[in-house]
Amino acid sequence: MSENIKMTKNRRFEAEDSGLGERHMQIFLLFCGLMVGFAMRVNLSVAIVAMTELPEYQWTERIKSLVLSSFFWGYVMTQVPAGILARKFGAKATIVTGLSICSVLNVFTPICARLGGWQLLCAVRLLEGICQGVLYPSYHTLISSWVQPSERASLGTYAYMGAQFGTIVMLATSGILAAMAGWSSIFYISGGVGCIWVAGYWLRGSSSPAQSKYISQEENQLIELAQAREVDTKLEQPKETLSPPWLSFFTSPAFLALTATHCASTWGFWTLLTQIPNYMKNVLGKDIKSNALLSSLPYTMMLLLSWFFVWLSKILQKKSISLSFSRKFFNTLGQFVPMLLLVALGYVQQEQDTLAVILLCLTVGLNSGSQLGFVINHIDLSPNFAGVLMGISNGIANIMSIAGPLLVGVVVTNEKDASQWRIVFFVTAAFYLVGNGLFLIFGSATIQDWNDPTAKNHRSPTPQLESQKEAEGS
Template sequence: MLTGWRLALSKLFFIPQRYVFAIMALLAIANAYTMRVCLNMAITQMVRKTTAVEGDPHYDPNACPDPSTETVVSGNTTADTYLQSEAILFEWSEATQGLLLSAFYYGYVLTHIPGGMLAERYGGKWVLGLGLLSTAVCTFVTPVVTKMGGAPALFALRVIEGFGEGPTMPALMSMVSRWAPKNERARIGSIVFGGAQIGNIAGTFFSGIVLSDGVWDNVFYLFGGLGLIWFALWIVLCYSTPNTHPYISDKEKKYLNENVASLISTAEHELDPVPWKALLRSVPLWALIIAGVGHDWGYFTMVTDLPKYMTDVLKFNIKAAGVLSSVPYIAMWIAAFFFGLLCDFCVKRGYHSILNARKIYTTIAATGPGICMIMASYSGCDTTLAVFWFVAAMTLMGAYYSGMKINALDITPNYAGTTTAMVNGIAAISAIITPYLIGLLTPQSTLVQWRIAFWVCLAVLVITNIIYIIWAQGEAQWWDDVKKYGYPPNWKHGPLPTKKKDSEAPTSESKEKEKY
């Protein structure tokens, strides 16, 4: 029962604590993404620009007209040239820029699985909080480090940032699995994961505004500072589980303990250690991982390189590029809520099963954006039409959050942190490959070169989606709770080891049964 100050604090919240958590989790992802993507915008202003003229070997006769070359400030100096002359700029090739944009994910993929395991053992609050704190600190010191050490120093710092942020998504998923009732899962998932779009919107929009004054340093100070503020609020407001929350209402705690699968399983019996052999042999889990690879390929093609496409190909100035690059993410955010509500409604009414929901929305989110990106590349220099297709692409990608993005909660509510770590960690390899590959495919950043990159993206999205449709599952797998579901008839390696209470002395017979 709540008493004293805890009762008083619980009455301060006019919304349930699970939605307080959802909002703070949304802001967590938003901060993570702003700090992750601000370099995508800033790098367009950190590199000295050169324009090939007719007669140069890299001259593109089909290049879009650059309005900035017609705006003279004094003499022959354009506005962009003037602003660039006031900042410290670097001579980085397209391939080097691609490598720097992918550096974050070298560290990111390595700490996913350890982060998921730590979250399941010690709770997600501190794993998530400290991870984002380290990212905020690294973001804040980026200008100083880059000016001192150039590309190698920036690469190393971004890898360290990735190390810190790698555990955050598995830790967050572990917490979602303990705060989201099954019949509210898509809704809460849409709120939480909508933070990615908030981050992309804020990251691109405000980066464009801040960068328009010609000083790229301020972008990193802005978003690093916001990350530090979020951490202070997080440690006060959020807790790993409802049962460790000091001022959740008794009514809500009772409701969650009766309707959240992972809390029910924990109450009924102690869970086994992570069943690694079963996870690694689970076909539905590998189908989910492959779908994640496709999603990340398309998503990071847009997130990482859309600002470069708008500035290098469509010739938007940085302020316009920031504003227009944010519009697709606004559309994706709104669409994520719409698809989440639609999914919950259809499942409750029995119009389709959870499994079919995951397949339907994943297919919408994979094939639709791929086709739209191709259409954008064939829009030529029609900037209005190109932006329309990019907006349409990200709108359809919003369906992912009702599809494969929450599928880990379906197949394993008890090990959601570890499985999410596997999915996100392996899928994030796409984020390592795509920026560097696009840098190689677009050495002069021409429209034709970018079109090839978009065709590659469509192929990856379609192939991975087909694999997911064939082998995906929508129900908890047997290895999620062996005591409840038992072992499948074809399981050849014997029972998985379980933890024993201190009062239970293992017998020779029990030892024999626990062998693989």
């Protein structure tokens, strides 16, 4: 095909870019999948408040912290294998397998808790974590295949917004469900909805445009040509068969900085997510019904700000702001500003519950800026190994998901003591400071040479090509 024909087709395809296509349907399915995944992930945060009001579940704070962190012990195990398996067998297969097993386990959670106490509950949550560990590496693999660079930040963010939506729905309704139908209903409903989604995704989902039965030829070519323009070398073999250059991953300053800020974000997000219900109940004195509704407010703010940040990123893209600046700008909004708010939260008096709720909402809500920062940065660095990179950084970062709740169990010996919670907030602020600081210094949004380890001669992009990538990649 001649260059003139390519340019003609490119203009025609970009003109059609504003319409809805199969890639948007796939992103919607991914949104729903992460919604049910996070609903099953966070349901215990409120359910455990209701459970521990019953005589048979009068657990200490340390046991509750172990139960809440057990999910992440399993979650860490499958991160790196998930990225490799998604490339080999297709991300659809890994997602369907993981969420189907997790959904069934959720349905059986109440009976397991009754029969085996907190020990069996920990085991079930660990297995659920193993199953959900495939999600983010598989999602990155799918987004890398389905989304053209100019839509990467927006459509990628839309897919990951399912996490906030699932968190909102579960936190907002679980307290009401527990009060009306018992805490068991929380797990029955979230697990049942998960089973329904798995069936729907099995019928319509696809690992790549080439494997989809529903995509048009024009849209398929639109995606292929847009992705081809992003790189200046042609792969010598299919990307699914490329061997990951492990040493290059762990000696890349850009990837190490990404991992550092990922760790900081995960520490803050999951520490607050798992502990906000306890903080609301014991420090602010909210009952479980209002506790659940108030606990969902920060994630409602996060969802709303995600839409705003996507709109802002498109404005920056039209003004030809560099992709590197855009990633670091949004990551700073998502970590440095919440850092300052957490310090302020530590000095809020116990009776100033309204101010505490406002600061919590802003702290969690502004963290959504990171979705247009480091979250999508794996694909910037290496479209071919995006899922593997996400598996590595998410696996390391989710050690923070384990450590965060455990630290709360050690520090907060008196749940009603606001000064002990202040220590938790200050530690989280320190993580944000270090993580985003490293990302600002060493972070990058340029495709790395090791994206194609088979290429004999890697060429540095020309200034014109780099400018084009930055304009398209936001």
